[in-house]
Amino acid sequence: ADVAALASVKELGLSGTNETIVKEVGASYAKSAFQQEDEISGGTGIFTVDVQPDKQDRTVVVALSYEWKPFLAHIFDYRVTPIKVSATAGLAGRSLTCIVGLMQPERLAKSSIHLDDKSVVKADECAVYSNSVSRFGLRADNASAMSASTICSAGGVLEFGFGSTANFQPKPITDCPQIQDPLVARKAPNVGACDFTNLQISTDQKLDPGVYCGGLLVSGNASVTLNPGLYTMKDGPLVVDDTASFIGSKVSFFLTGDDSVFDFRAGTSIDLAASETGAMAGLLFFEDRNVSYSFDFNPFFLKYLPSDVRLHKISSNDARNLLGTLYLSRSILLVDADAPVADTSAYTAIITGRLWLREGPTLTLNANLTDTKVPVPDGLIGTDPVLTK
Numbered sequence: 577a578d579v580a581a582l583a584s585v586k587e588l589g590l591s592g593t594n595e596t597i598v599k600e601v602g603a604s605y606a607k608s609a610f611q612q613e614d615e616i617s618g619g620t621g622i623f624t625v626d627v628q629p630d631k632q633d634r635t636v637v638v639a640l641s642y643e644w645k646p647f648l649a650h651i652f653d654y655r656v657t658p659i660k661v662s663a664t665a666g667l668a669g670r671s672l673t674c675i676v677g678l679m680q681p682e683r684l685a686k687s688s689i690h691l692d693d694k695s696v697v698k699a700d701e702c703a704v705y706s707n708s709v710s711r712f713g714l715r716a717d718n719a720s721a722m723s724a725s726t727i728c729s730a731g732g733v734l735e736f737g738f739g740s741t742a743n744f745q746p747k748p749i750t751d752c753p754q755i756q757d758p759l760v761a762r763k764a765p766n767v768g769a770c771d772f773t774n775l776q777i778s779t780d781q782k783l784d785p786g787v788y789c790g791g792l793l794v795s796g797n798a799s800v801t802l803n804p805g806l807y808t809m810k811d812g813p814l815v816v817d818d819t820a821s822f823i824g825s826k827v828s829f830f831l832t833g834d835d836s837v838f839d840f841r842a843g844t845s846i847d848l849a850a851s852e853t854g855a856m857a858g859l860l861f862f863e864d865r866n867v868s869y870s871f872d873f874n875p876f877f878l879k880y881l882p883s884d885v886r887l888h889k890i891s892s893n894d895a896r897n898l899l900g901t902l903y904l905s906r907s908i909l910l911v912d913a914d915a916p917v918a919d920t921s922a923y924t925a926i927i928t929g930r931l932w933l934r935e936g937p938t939l940t941l942n943a944n945l946t947d948t949k950v951p952v953p954d955g956l957i958g959t960d961p962v963l964t965k
Contacts, residue, residue, distance in 0.1 A: 577640050577662060580605040580625070580638045580640075581602065581637070581638040581663040581665035583605045583752075584598050584665070585629075585636040585667055586667075586753060587601045588667065598629040598636060606625045606640060607623070609751060610623055621643050624641045625638070625640055626639040633666070635964065637662060638662060638665075641658045642658055642660075644657050644658070663965065665963050666964045671702065671703060671725060671962060672701070673703045673704075673705065673758065673925070673956050673957070674702035674704065674924065674925045674926065674956075675704040675931060676705045676755065677689040677705065677707060677708065677714075677928060678905055678927070679929040680871075681710035681712075681731075682870075682872045684873065685871055685874070685930065686711075687708060688708035688714075689704070689708075689715070689930070690930065690931070691715070691720035691721075691933045693933075694719045695716075695721075695935075695936055695938075696721045696938040696939070697724070697933065698723055698938065698941065699724040699943075700724065702724060703726040703728070707755060708730060708731050709754070710731045710732070711732035711734070712732060712734040713729045713732055714729040714734070717734075718736070720743075720933070721744070722744050726749070727746065727749065728752035729749070729750050730751070730752050730753070731751070749963065759953055760955075761955070762954075763855070764830065764832075764862065765806060765808070767810060767832055769787065771787050771788070772786060772787070772788045773789045774812070775792050776792075777793065777794045777798050779798055783803065785805025785827075787810055788808060788809050788810065788814075789810045791812025791813040791814055791815070792814050793813075793815045794815070795818045798820045799820070799821040800821065802822075802823065803824075805826075805827065806828050806830060806856055808829075808832065809831050810833045811835060811836065813835050813838065814839070815839045815841070817841045817843075819843045819844065819845075820844050822845070823845075823848070824849070826849065827848060827860075828850055828859050828862065829861045829862070831864060831904075836863075836864070837888045838861070839889045841891050842892065842913070842914070843893070845895075846894065846897075847896075848897065848898055849899035849948075850900025850901065851950075852949045857951050858951040858952055860900035862903050865905065869886050869906035869907065869929070870885050875932070886904075886906055886907035886929075888904055888908065890913060890917055891913055893914050895913065897920050899922055899950050901956065902925070902927070902928065907930075908929060908930045909931050911931075911933045911939050912933070916940060917938065918939060918940055919938070919940035923942050924942065925941070945957075
């Protein structure tokens with residue numbers, strides 16, 4: 577019922593006034609899911625589906641009924657048949673989708689969202705989606721925890737721990753309809769000639785927008801302030817190391833070419849807010865969709881990561897303000913800081929191939945959209961299906 581309601585209410589937002597399509601989608605999902613279970617149990621009962629869309633309220637109610645033939649149970653309680661259940665889903669008018677894990681399962685890497693080692697994700701006012709169709713699509717190990725307004729997995733959920741279990745609030749919905757990359761229509765910026773090449777900074781200074789060929793390294797005790805604008809990392813990484821500070825407001829980063837990943841290391845201070853206007857408005861990081869990438873790796877041996885697997889890292893123990901959207905659809909985003917990450921940001925959204933939390937970090941994704949002028953990119957707000965009952 578949950579899956580059918582979510583699928584059909586999503587169609588409600590796309591289908592205009594054609595309620596027939598909404599009903600057909602809901603019935604199809606319900607019957608398909610029920611048939612799989614019924615074949616396993618060998619049932620021979622009568623299954624009915626009733627889908628009632630309400631365009632004005634932007635909700636869909638799916639009611640299921642199963643007339644089954646009990647062997648003895650009905651003698652003791654006549655109410656055992658039919659079995660009835662219903663679910664109501666709605667289109668959240670101002671709700672934010674703050675995590676989407678886009679990766680599809682590879683040979684060893686199955687989960688597009690993976691929490692480990694008592695990691696915590698706090699996303700109480702926004703939705704979380706794992707698009708992996710693996711039965712391990714959403715994974716939480718060793719007492720890790722996640723809270724969100726809605727948690728959906730296109731596949732299954734794996735909770736694993738030695739003497740303790742993962743904690744999801746609310747309980748994840750499995751077999752959810754997959755969602756498309758919500759920012760697939762967003763155009764990448766043009767890249768001009770190099771303004772800087774293999775730039776390394778170890779003293780306090782201000783930086784200007786431009787194309788940083790070979791990447792950018794900030795190290796030592798340097799305090800770097802970014803002037804507003806677009807910073808393109810071409811064919812090289814953005815690395816902040818040692819005890820350096822990296823601060824910028826109304827800034828965006830475009831990552832293109834080989835090795836164009838970011839690495840914010842443990843002793844650093846990171847304070848970034850995305851552009852408020854222009855072509856990169858709302859985007860803190862935008863990864864070029866044309867980069868070479870792979871998700872074929874063994875998650876148990878991170879140090880042996882293949883060269884064609886892109887890995888962004890937030891290890892900084894002072895990265896509390898990451899305001900805007902991190903769009904990293906071709907990569908892994910690894911968060912392994914010892915201190916809270918993004919908890920003072922008005923909002924943070926993460927669209928990535930694989931979100932991976934290791935060694936106990938706490939990632940907080942707020943949705944205080946009225947507290948900032950940084951806009952939410954189209955596709956992340958207002959059309960996400962959520963269960964309401």
